[in-house]
Amino acid sequence: MAALSDQLLVIAIMSYVAAMVGHAAEYAFGQRSHVGRAAAPAVVPEPALVGAGGPPAVEPVLPSSFDPPPPAPDKARYAGWFAVAATVIAALVHLGTLVTRGLAAHRMPWGNMYEFVLSVTFVGITAWLVVLSRKHTIRHLGLFVALAMVLLLGVAGMVLYVDVAPLVPALKSTWFVVHVSAAVLSSGIFLLGFVPAAMFLIRSGYDRGKRSFPYSLGARVPAADALDRLTFRLHAFAFPIWTFGALIAGPIWAEAAWGRYWGWDPKEVWAFISWIVYAGYLHARATPSVKRTTATWIAVVGWLTMLMNLFGVNIFFTGLHSYGGL
Numbered sequence: 001m002a003a004l005s006d007q008l009l010v011i012a013i014m015s016y017v018a019a020m021v022g023h024a025a026e027y028a029f030g031q032r033s034h035v036g037r038a039a040a041p042a043v044v045p046e047p048a049l050v051g052a053g054g055p056p057a058v059e060p061v062l063p064s065s066f067d068p069p070p071p072a073p074d075k076a077r078y079a080g081w082f083a084v085a086a087t088v089i090a091a092l093v094h095l096g097t098l099v100t101r102g103l104a105a106h107r108m109p110w111g112n113m114y115e116f117v118l119s120v121t122f123v124g125i126t127a128w129l130v131v132l133s134r135k136h137t138i139r140h141l142g143l144f145v146a147l148a149m150v151l152l153l154g155v156a157g158m159v160l161y162v163d164v165a166p167l168v169p170a171l172k173s174t175w176f177v178v179h180v181s182a183a184v185l186s187s188g189i190f191l192l193g194f195v196p197a198a199m200f201l202i203r204s205g206y207d208r209g210k211r212s213f214p215y216s217l218g219a220r221v222p223a224a225d226a227l228d229r230l231t232f233r234l235h236a237f238a239f240p241i242w243t244f245g246a247l248i249a250g251p252i253w254a255e256a257a258w259g260r261y262w263g264w265d266p267k268e269v270w271a272f273i274s275w276i277v278y279a280g281y282l283h284a285r286a287t288p289s290v291k292r293t294t295a296t297w298i299a300v301v302g303w304l305t306m307l308m309n310l311f312g313v314n315i316f317f318t319g320l321h322s323y324g325g326l
Contacts, residue, residue, distance in 0.1 A: 015090030022083030123188025182245025
């Protein structure tokens with residue numbers, strides 16, 4: 001089962017790469033894209049017909065060789081739907097990676113950084129597919145969601161991977177499932193929320209006339225208002241779950257395992273920092289006087305603190321939560 005899990009991870013990554021290529025093809029060659037507009041035939045106007053000694057006469061223009069052909073169907077959309085299908089397949093294989101890993105370890109697959117990243121990314125891609133099923137117009141964001149999956153799973157497989165092993169004694173508790181499941185669920189939704197947040201900043205810059213990279217990417221993504229609303233909804237949904245997992249279930253488990261609710265362990269500190277930043281984002285987003293771009297930058301900083309909590313604490317610090325397995 002452990003070997004099968006490793007093989008399924010490779011298949012999942014390659015499936016996400018295929019999805020990313022499909023989204024990139026639609027992004028680049030769709031009729032609304034820069035490439036698509038550049039490749040479209042130019043419209044050559046007919047010369048005006050002027051009557052003798054009078055105003056221009058309105059004459060019917062007969063079809064000529066200069067008339068542009070009727071708009072062709074946007075075949076690039078098939079690449080987009082292929083990308084969605086590849087994403088669904090990748091998500092199913094991703095689930096298989098987690099299930100076989102759990103069967104090999106005889107426990108929930110959340111015992112180290114490698115397994116935690118697999119779980120967080122699976123929650124993120126599942127949330128993406130749910131959102132996409134309700135809002136087809138945001139399909140172009142799939143390029144950046146698939147890119148995030150490839151990067152995070154690649155880091156997990158090449159840097160964070162550890163062999164299957166039993167849980168350390170401190171993790172053998174009912175609170176292991178409660179606390180870690182809440183952290184996995186909220187982290188995965190925060191991951192997904194980061195994508196529209198970053199693209200909102202890019203689209204806002206594009207709408208203000210910026211055309212340099214990365215603002216040039218804004219021509220193809222949904223409208224800024226739609227991205228802003230999606231960002232807010234995802235963060236508003238994930239924040240209470242993170243509050244319960246990090247600041248309620250975590251301290252209760254800490255008291256049962258270590259005899260204290262809070263000990264300023266590096267993981268506890270960074271979890272609290274993330275909570276403060278995301279609370280600041282939600283407060284700023286709900287305050288009319290705060291610009292949407294300012295509030296969204298706070299959300300982006302929030303995800304950076306989550307990355308620090310996920311990777312940096314286990315790599316650079318030593319504490320009671322050092323279960324990364326590196």
